[in-house]
Amino acid sequence: MENLQGDDHDEAHAAATMIPHFPYFATAPPLAEPAVSTTSTDDQHGAPLEALQPPLCNHPGGLDGPQLTTTATAAAMPLMLPAMTPLDWQSLLQCLQVVPGPELQQAAAQADQYIGENDHGDQAAESSGAAGNKEKQLAKGGAGRSGKKKASRPRFAFQTRSDNDILDDGYRWRKYGQKAVKNSKHPRSYYRCTHHTCNVKKQVQRLAKDTSIVVTTYEGVHNHPCEKLMEALTPILKQLQFLSQF
DNA sequence: CGCCTTTGACCTGCGC
DNA sequence: GCGCAGGTCAAAGGCG
Numbered sequence: 001m002e003n004l005q006g007d008d009h010d011e012a013h014a015a016a017t018m019i020p021h022f023p024y025f026a027t028a029p030p031l032a033e034p035a036v037s038t039t040s041t042d043d044q045h046g047a048p049l050e051a052l053q054p055p056l057c058n059h060p061g062g063l064d065g066p067q068l069t070t071t072a073t074a075a076a077m078p079l080m081l082p083a084m085t086p087l088d089w090q091s092l093l094q095c096l097q098v099v100p101g102p103e104l105q106q107a108a109a110q111a112d113q114y115i116g117e118n119d120h121g122d123q124a125a126e127s128s129g130a131a132g133n134k135e136k137q138l139a140k141g142g143a144g145r146s147g148k149k150k151a152s153r154p155r156f157a158f159q160t161r162s163d164n165d166i167l168d169d170g171y172r173w174r175k176y177g178q179k180a181v182k183n184s185k186h187p188r189s190y191y192r193c194t195h196h197t198c199n200v201k202k203q204v205q206r207l208a209k210d211t212s213i214v215v216t217t218y219e220g221v222h223n224h225p226c227e228k229l230m231e232a233l234t235p236i237l238k239q240l241q242f243l244s245q246f
Numbered sequence: 247c248g249c250c251t252t253t254g255a256c257c258t259g260c261g262c
Numbered sequence: 263g264c265g266c267a268g269g270t271c272a273a274a275g276g277c278g
Contacts, residue, residue: 174249174250174251175250175251175252176251176269176270176271176272177252177253177269177270177271178251178252178253179267179268179269179270180267181267181268182266182267182268188268188269190269190270194249194250203269
């Protein structure tokens with residue numbers, strides 16, 4: 001029955017976004033050439049991972065740490081994101097209280113729409129089709145039990161080449177589940193933000209085809225500051241404040 | 247003691 | 263209707 005990438009569908013359909021000139025990354029080395037896939041989104045679903053996977057770069061101990069990748073589902077355009085510190089861009093937006101511009105909002109909307117419309121597509125790749133719509137899956141597991149309809153939330157997937165499954169994004173996460181995934185030796189882990197008012201979740205899974213790559217899928221947006229980033233920024237902000245007096 | 251991970255059970259939707 | 267697979271729950275145990 002199962003014919004292919006039971007785990008690959010995640011990065012294929014995980015909502016993604018383009019991050020236009022985000023200042024945090026501006027100091028990074030030139031972005032790697034995105035491995036642009038000009039295939040349609042439908043093609044993406046059935047496409048083997050390699051088609052979606054940008055040339056991840058290894059920077060062992062380098063200034064960048066893991067090379068982060070988002071896969072832009074709507075535009076079918078992966079984007080390389082050099083990670084200067086182990087923080088994700090959502091965290092940065094949150095902590096810096098940056099209001100996502102129209103591009104981001106549009107991308108998020110597209111991502112939601114994409115998930116809603118096309119989940120069956122990539123799931124069809126798992127010909128058993130048991131998985132069905134992922135959003136529905138999400139809804140039925142948690143919200144389904146509580147009888148609430150789950151609102152679609154933006155999702156973002158990062159691919160990192162790392163020995164460590166856990167990408168330190170500055171937030172605290174509690175693991176609430178782990179499931180074996182079809183056609184993958186590595187299980188998928190489910191995490192929830194430990195902040196009591198925050199309902200952000202993330203899934204962490206290694207690719208079956210390249211176990212050195214970890215796919216982290218975020219769902220939702222944190223509604224609280226990122227403690228680690230604030231810690232890191234506080235001295236800088238103080239210094240700026242001091243300098244601005246002159 | 248509080249927080250976390252582990253893990254089996256459970257729920258739900260989909261395909262056959 | 264049944265089986266499968268994904269997602270979540272919750273009890274139990276570990277760790278600092």
